[in-house]
Amino acid sequence: MSEKDNTVNIHSEKNRYHHGDLRSALIEEGLKLIDTGPADALSLREIARNAGVSATAVYRHFPDKAALLGALCLEGHARMAKAFEAAMASASPGVEAFNAMGRAYVTFALAHPSLFRLMMAQPDGPVPVPPPSPGGGGSDGMQILVNAIDGLFGPDAPAHVREAGRLRAWSLVHGLAMLILDGQVPAEPALIDAVVDASVL
Amino acid sequence: MSEKDNTVNIHSEKNRYHHGDLRSALIEEGLKLIDTGPADALSLREIARNAGVSATAVYRHFPDKAALLGALCLEGHARMAKAFEAAMASASPGVEAFNAMGRAYVTFALAHPSLFRLMMAQPDGPVPVPPPSPGGGGSDGMQILVNAIDGLFGPDAPAHVREAGRLRAWSLVHGLAMLILDGQVPAEPALIDAVVDASVL
DNA sequence: CAAAAAATGTTTACACCGATAACATGTCCG
DNA sequence: CGGACATGTTATCGGTGTAAACATTTTTTG
Incomplete structure (x- = not known):
């Protein structure tokens, strides 16, 4: 078809380019x-x-499907970071904020099961809580969480103690979230609280 | 081919039936x-x-692929139960046995990553540690684990305390295992010990 | 401004997958 | 023996991810 009928095909704010930005x-x-x-x-x-x-x-x-999924993960991490900041903001500093964070983690996982799974299955993607390994990047605004955890152990606690505490807390909430997502544990709020509120013991 | 050459095809202990038991x-x-x-x-x-x-x-x-995978899960649970019993046997009762159990959990997950994932993704399958929900079946020899945990809290502790402790311990080791399997945390034995040995704190 | 170059999207094709239906074969029981 | 049944095969369908060749649109450049 060499003739254009009636539609303007110059990019009119919405029909620009081939698609408008696909991606x-x-x-x-x-x-x-x-x-x-x-x-x-x-x-x-x-x-x-x-x-x-x-x-x-x-x-x-x-380049392939995995890359597209990777992009979804990136957006997912951004959203999770937002949820963390919100939880952090609406809680007084200290243990309370820490627990709010843990609850936010589980809540996010339950609200977006597949996205959460995808995010966590991405071995090279950003990580919500930097593990005690050297060079563990850590995702967007997660430094807040790290600071909160470090604060709980006191600023003069040895690094390996703070790191172990971090990993312990992360393992706890992550495990709970996964068990619920996989249907091994019922999603009762009381249970979640019982586990999360003990995460710093 | 209407003639049989040399092989006997009456079921001779190994070549019985069409295939010898497929399944x-x-x-x-x-x-x-x-x-x-x-x-x-x-x-x-x-x-x-x-x-x-x-x-x-x-x-x-x-009936379908899921059923076959379900059968794999069953065998996986049997093996995990064996690993638990072994860990239980080679540790003196009390906290030590409890920690050995946690280590066995993570060790099994790392030794059989895909099988472990499959087992845990089976919402209706047997469960290694019965959750605090009513009717949570619990898998094969896992009663040993339950008894061990209950023993830690004392036989006179309220049920909900023992149950919460169970779920907390399970979440901790499960989360650690998952994070390592997903490449979010390095599989360093020191880290694993640091987390597992704190599971009952 | 026109033509070359680059970016973007489509059609076609391939190999793999899970699943169903129709058919073939082996085994067992009356 | 001969049907009834269990088991395994072939053919086929719709679905997937991906590569190659082609078409079209935008951008760049002489």
């Missing part, structure tokens, strides 16, 4: 889909379909 | 395969292929 659209659709089903049911083709584009178009923006 | 062979091949790769790469077709049988033959013994 963002793909990430958006991906996030929308991943919250409505198991993580392994998330297919590249379905994301593309929902974005109104051919399956192989995805490969112009991501 | 067991499938489970065996499945367990062999799942320990040499990621869990989601475990395909029904590959298991059948390795068992020297057509893909659809599987459906004579399992």
Whole structure:
């Protein structure tokens, strides 16, 4: 078809370029889909379909499916960081803030099961709580959490003590979240509180 | 081929029936395969292929892929129970035995990553540590673990205290195992000890 | 401004997967 | 022997991720 009919095809704010920026659209659709089903049911083709584009178009923006999922993880970590900051803000400093953080961790996992799973299954992605290993990056605003934990142990506690405490707390909330997500433990708020509130003992 | 050459085809202890019991062979091949790769790469077709049988033959013994995986989980739980009993046996009763148990949990997870993941992802399967929910079955020899935990809290401790302690300990070791399996935390034995040995604090 | 270059999207194709249906074969029991 | 049954196979379907070749649009450049 060499003739254009009536539609302007110069980029009119919404129909710019070929699609308008795909890549963002793909990430958006991906996030929308991943919250409505198991993580392994998330297919590249379905994301593309929902974005109104051919399956192989995805490969112009991501080298493969894993890369697209990686982008979803990144956005997920940003959201989790926001949830942490909010929890941190609405609690007085000290143990209370620490527990609020733990609750926020579990709450986020339960609210976005597949996304959470995906985030944690990304071995090279950012990490919510930096492990005691050298060079463990740590994600966006998570320094807040680290500071909170370090504060609990006192600023003069040896590094390895603070690090072990960090890992212990992380393991506890992570394990609880996973067990609930996998259906091994019921999602009763009382249970969650009982575990989380003991995380610093 | 209407003639049989030399092999007897009456069931001679090993070549009985069509295959000699498939189903067991499938489970065996499945367990062999799942320990040499990621869990989601475990395909029904590959298991059948390795068992020297057509893909659809599987459906004579399992209604679908999930059922076959379920059978793998069952065997996995049996093995984990064995590991627990061994750990329990080689430690003096009390806190020491309890910590040995936690270490055994993490050790099993690291030794059989995909199988462990599969076992834990089975919402309806047996559960290594019965959660505080009513009717939580608990797997094979796991009553030993429950008894050990209950012993730590004293026999006169309220039920909900013992149950919360159980869930806390389980969450801790499970979270640690998962974080290591997902590559979020390095698998350093010192770290594992630091976390596990604090599980009853 | 026009033509070359780059970016973006589509069609086609392949190998793999889980699952169903129809068919073939071996085994057991009357 | 001969049917009834259990078991295994082939053919096929819709689904997936991905690569190759092609088409189109935007950008860049002479």
